[in-house]
Amino acid sequence: MSAEEHNFEAETGKVLNIVINSLYSNKDIFLRELISNASDACDKRRYKSLTDKSFSSSIDFNINLVVDPKAKTLKISDNGIGMSKDELISSLGTIAKSGTKAFLEGITKQKNKKDNLSLIGQFGVGFYSAFMVSDKVEVVSKGIGSKQSFHWESDGQSSFKVSETNREIEGTEITLHIKKTEKDYLETFRIENIVKKYSDHIPYPVKLIEEGKENDLKSLNSASALWMRNKKDIKQEQYEEFYNHLGGIGKPWKIIHNTTEGLISFTNLLFIPEMKPFDLFNPDRKTSVKLYTNRVFITDECENLLPSYLRFIKGVVDSEDIDLNVSREMMQSNTALNKISKALVNKILSELRKECEKNREGYEKFFNEFGAAFKEGIYEDFDRRKSLLDISLFKSTNDEKYTSLNEYISRMKEDQNDIYYISGESIEQVIKSPQIEGFKSRGLEVLFMVDPVDEFWLPSFNEYEGKGFKSVTKGNADLSKFEPKEDKENKKKKPANKKEIETLISEMKSHLGEKVKDIKSSQMLTDSPVCLTADEAEMDIHLERLMRQHKRLDKESKKILEINDSHDLIKSLAKIVSKSSDKSIVNDVSHLLLDQARIVEGELPLDTKGFTEKLSSIITRSLSS
Ligand code: ADP
Numbered sequence: 001m002s003a004e005e006h007n008f009e010a011e012t013g014k015v016l017n018i019v020i021n022s023l024y025s026n027k028d029i030f031l032r033e034l035i036s037n038a039s040d041a042c043d044k045r046r047y048k049s050l051t052d053k054s055f056s057s058s059i060d061f062n063i064n065l066v067v068d069p070k071a072k073t074l075k076i077s078d079n080g081i082g083m084s085k086d087e088l089i090s091s092l093g094t095i096a097k098s099g100t101k102a103f104l105e106g107i108t109k110q111k112n113k114k115d116n117l118s119l120i121g122q123f124g125v126g127f128y129s130a131f132m133v134s135d136k137v138e139v140v141s142k143g144i145g146s147k148q149s150f151h152w153e154s155d156g157q158s159s160f161k162v163s164e165t166n167r168e169i170e171g172t173e174i175t176l177h178i179k180k181t182e183k184d185y186l187e188t189f190r191i192e193n194i195v196k197k198y199s200d201h202i203p204y205p206v207k208l209i210e211e212g213k214e215n216d217l218k219s220l221n222s223a224s225a226l227w228m229r230n231k232k233d234i235k236q237e238q239y240e241e242f243y244n245h246l247g248g249i250g251k252p253w254k255i256i257h258n259t260t261e262g263l264i265s266f267t268n269l270l271f272i273p274e275m276k277p278f279d280l281f282n283p284d285r286k287t288s289v290k291l292y293t294n295r296v297f298i299t300d301e302c303e304n305l306l307p308s309y310l311r312f313i314k315g316v317v318d319s320e321d322i323d324l325n326v327s328r329e330m331m332q333s334n335t336a337l338n339k340i341s342k343a344l345v346n347k348i349l350s351e352l353r354k355e356c357e358k359n360r361e362g363y364e365k366f367f368n369e370f371g372a373a374f375k376e377g378i379y380e381d382f383d384r385r386k387s388l389l390d391i392s393l394f395k396s397t398n399d400e401k402y403t404s405l406n407e408y409i410s411r412m413k414e415d416q417n418d419i420y421y422i423s424g425e426s427i428e429q430v431i432k433s434p435q436i437e438g439f440k441s442r443g444l445e446v447l448f449m450v451d452p453v454d455e456f457w458l459p460s461f462n463e464y465e466g467k468g469f470k471s472v473t474k475g476n477a478d479l480s481k482f483e484p485k486e487d488k489e490n491k492k493k494k495p496a497n498k499k500e501i502e503t504l505i506s507e508m509k510s511h512l513g514e515k516v517k518d519i520k521s522s523q524m525l526t527d528s529p530v531c532l533t534a535d536e537a538e539m540d541i542h543l544e545r546l547m548r549q550h551k552r553l554d555k556e557s558k559k560i561l562e563i564n565d566s567h568d569l570i571k572s573l574a575k576i577v578s579k580s581s582d583k584s585i586v587n588d589v590s591h592l593l594l595d596q597a598r599i600v601e602g603e604l605p606l607d608t609k610g611f612t613e614k615l616s617s618i619i620t621r622s623l624s625s
Helices: 010-021 029-051 085-093 100-109 113-117 127-132 180-186 188-198 236-245 335-358 360-374 376-380 382-390 405-410 434-441 454-460 488-492 498-515 541-549 568-579 584-600 608-624
Strands: 004-007 063-068 073-078 134-142 149-154 159-165 171-178 206-210 252-260 266-273 290-293 296-299 314-318 394-396 418-423 446-449 467-471 518-521 530-533 560-563
Touching (some): 029 063, 029 073, 029 127, 029 171, 029 236, 085 134, 085 159, 171 180, 180 188, 188 206, 252 360, 266 335, 266 360, 335 360, 335 382, 360 376, 376 382, 376 454, 405 418, 418 454, 446 454, 454 541, 498 568, 498 584, 530 584, 560 584, 584 608
Parallel strands (some): 290 314, 418 446, 418 467, 518 560
Antiparallel strands (some): 063 073, 073 171, 134 149, 252 266, 290 296, 394 446, 530 560
């Protein structure tokens, strides 16, 4: 029978190369990955046989490992769901997750390769790890319901071959032709140790056979569902191995393992990871907790088990109250599922609240990794938005440390009614914003809202614990009731004469005209001469920029130019306007000041050519005077 030759997709080929050549140090995990796939295949077939009459049969699922030192092969076989020809081509010829290559390239550049290895599982390159130890990999598989089996073969270079085969098979058999340098993997005790170490939690018996020898076919693993075992009997390592089997990266930060009895009974074993996966912000925002009923896997795509803002959580939920036949469409309206979901979210949030209160350092690390996703809930989960906000953390002008809103409130000044915040792209950017100068000088704390999601929940939240939210780049924050701190710097800075400033403002308005909404003397500035703010009725400056970037808005609104009447530049300009007859420079400087305020906001000058001309002309004047 002739074989069809297929090239790996370009991205797959590159990933293979990285996996084989760079992520080298702990090759043992190839076996964990292949056993994990075999177990998933058994899960799927079991579900099918219980829910689809045409496939019903009672099967003893098992995963067999056969070492043949003479032939130098290690075989991994399962009687699971199998793969059709098309599935062999698509599942073993492409990398499912987008962005895998870029991410893997990134981590291979990092120094600590050991840590990076534990990341393999999450990228769907699990199967390819077989090439770390094999010169050639053969797969024989028969898709469930089909009579024809197929043979897949590759040396992991650039292509693979697929052909029909007459082999009688149930499920899948993977044959690894072990590399000369890796012949340890042909020793039974080595294989036994790896299985015990990484795959004990696999719920199907994993048996080891040595070709040509009498074999004692004992199962190497416990072969019982880990989540159903008594907590006391589970070691931390077993939890961690199971977490890796679920595609969790690194180690879990927090394990939530409970059984709830009542009107609805269920067991949950959930993991909150230590670090975020590379695809946390993929547009699909998919959750990945697996749903079981009485230990039978139903699906890992149950959309309403957990809300999207908790998509970083890995784990399983098992409930005998869920009907095996629950279809995708029915899941939305399934009462039992909705009750479980509600209880799960409450449980997770109460665990997080405990961490926030009792393990602040650990919680801050968690929030640093997942806060941006978690805060989506403030916007999306209306009923819980207050409790989500209670345990949300923000950095602020208070030494850029994390603070909760309640902690912020406890530090508020006596007459302060609002929670001040500034939004922007990053802390590095907002911390330099001129708009916060006056707040800092008065000892008023400003929160940094630097995740895109902040712009979405903020407008929907008018108050928190009786305090309003006020953007420092929008509208008029009345700072007159707060005295600036009496430091040397502030003392030196005497404001310009009021009259002179009024004249200057009207002169600047005549030059800038329609380019600004208004010009006014600012309370917010101490060091910078100018800044921009949005009118109270307009959108916040940063939100408007986000909307323009996402093409949801095509026009920029006019801003208010605020001037610092204690700044030497403004004072000198005011003097020129009041006293000198030659005011030609005022036009140039007014435009330059407006452009300067725009540049600080991350915007281009209104007219770049005009800007450079005016700047050159001023520099020339100052050099020649
Ligand atoms: P992942 O398991 O993360 O999806 P893999 O590269 O390990 O990524 O496997 C790719 C796909 O190949 C699997 O999702 C599955 O559809 C299929 N597959 C792998 N091994 C088996 C197997 N033993 N039986 C059936 N399907 C399998």
